[in-house]
Amino acid sequence: SAVISQKPSRDICQRGTSLTIQCQVDSQVTMMFWYRQQPGQSLTLIATANQGSEATYESGFVIDKFPISRPNLTFSTLTVSNMSPEDSSIYLCSVGFFSGNTIYFGEGSWLTVV
């Protein structure tokens, strides 16, 4: 397993602003992902963060709204741009290793847009 740290853990944001969430892992990982969990819902994959190249987005998610960076094997950021109340969700970073099949999750970042 790994220690996955997300910042911020919780924030209240104004409509129209942007917020960047950071994900730091204590060891090198093969895969990093970003998920969204809207209130009362299951998890939905936003994108796979690729090291040194553009992220791979799932249907319904676009780079202009959710720009993602992954400069190395232990760090990634997700920005939620031009936020609206509909973006109020928990955003979770998850990782997978070079070996092993389990995906592990960070503690999540709980965003409320007002």
Added chain:
Amino acid sequence: AQTVTQSQPEMSVQEAETVTLSCTYDTSENNYYLFWYKQPPSRQMILVIRQEAYKQQNATENRFSVNFQKAAKSFSLKISDSQLGDTAMYFCAFRSGSRLTFGEGTQLTVNP
């Protein structure tokens, strides 16, 4: 596309009793992995147990065990000797390749 179905939105159990959470999935893949994650009120996703599809033996982790029926595409979770700390949302998840597909979750409440 893979789908994961959890047909029980809510369940409750008395402390020390046994409870089984259901999960079915749909896939044309032959090699895949199945997981149960627990999400307590803190919202962190915690791995409970995993099963490799190529293994016939059901996975067990202490009080948690699964009943994996590959032909039926069923993957249920049994919690024995339920504890108050088991109260959480439980998600079944399917992995083929790199991405995880989640079910809608089952809210389990353990009553004293």
